[in-house]
Amino acid sequence: MSAYRVAVRVMPRGELLDPQGQAVEHALHALGFAALRSAHVGKHLVLEVDAPTPEAAVDQARAMCERLLANPVTEDFTVAAEGA
Amino acid sequence: MSAYRVAVRVMPRGELLDPQGQAVEHALHALGFAALRSAHVGKHLVLEVDAPTPEAAVDQARAMCERLLANPVTEDFTVAAEGA
Numbered sequence: 417m418s419a420y421r422v423a424v425r426v427m428p429r430g431e432l433l434d435p436q437g438q439a440v441e442h443a444l445h446a447l448g449f450a451a452l453r454s455a456h457v458g459k460h461l462v463l464e465v466d467a468p469t470p471e472a473a474v475d476q477a478r479a480m481c482e483r484l485l486a487n488p489v490t491e492d493f494t495v496a497a498e499g500a
Numbered sequence: 501m502s503a504y505r506v507a508v509r510v511m512p513r514g515e516l517l518d519p520q521g522q523a524v525e526h527a528l529h530a531l532g533f534a535a536l537r538s539a540h541v542g543k544h545l546v547l548e549v550d551a552p553t554p555e556a557a558v559d560q561a562r563a564m565c566e567r568l569l570a571n572p573v574t575e576d577f578t579v580a581a582e583g584a
Contacts, residue, residue: 419537425544440545444564451560453503453548460509460544461524464537476535480528 417466420473421498426486427458461485462498470497501550504557505582510570511542545569546582554581 428434436457444452463480467473477495486493512518520541528536547564551557561579570577 427544427546437545440569443568447564447567449560449564449567451550452564453550455548456546458544458546460511460542461521462511462540462542464539466535466537476533480531480533480536483531483533484527485524 417468419464419466420470422463422465422473422477423496423498424461424463424477424481424485424493425458426461426481426491426493427456429490429492432490458491459485473497501552503548503550504554506547506549506557506561507580507582508545508547508561508565508569508577509542510545510565510575510577511540513574513576516574542575543569557581 428437434456437455440455440457441452444455463477465473465476467476474495474497481493481495482488512521518540521539524539524541525536528539547561549557549560551560558579558581565577565579566572
């Protein structure tokens with residue numbers, strides 16, 4: 417068993433409203449960043465997981481996303497091992 | 501001028517308290533994920549920026565982080581172009 421770091425990204429689904437992204441977009445436009453076309457805001461998590469292999473750590477992290485970290489109706493997630 | 505997607509990651513600094521990460525850690529332990537050692541929670545943003553080059557888009561995104569998106573006292577950020 418070693419500890420593996422797993423990076424998890426949880427983002428609002430593209431077709432759904434992203435109020436936090438819209439708030440960021442409006443705030444940046446108000447600050448003069450006219451070149452910004454759109455902003456989307458999600459979560460980035462770094463999980464340290466004890467597992468026999470990096471693949472097993474990723475599987476654990478995926479289960480954590482399905483149980484708690486991501487809302488299956490409104491969010492998509494990706495999971496990737498970062499190495500020891 | 502093209503639109504470039506820039507991925508921004510904003511994380512709480514390692515040496516500081518991360519109450520959201522601790523909440524996630526406790527919740528996952530309560531759900532039975534004993535293999536979790538630690539959890540850290542930050543933000544992931546995808547910005548679409550009009551710029552002449554990907555490097556210019558990244559520079560714009562870095563300025564947005566410094567002005568609004570990251571708290572310079574408590575958070576670190578990384579910025580990377582994702583391609584057109």
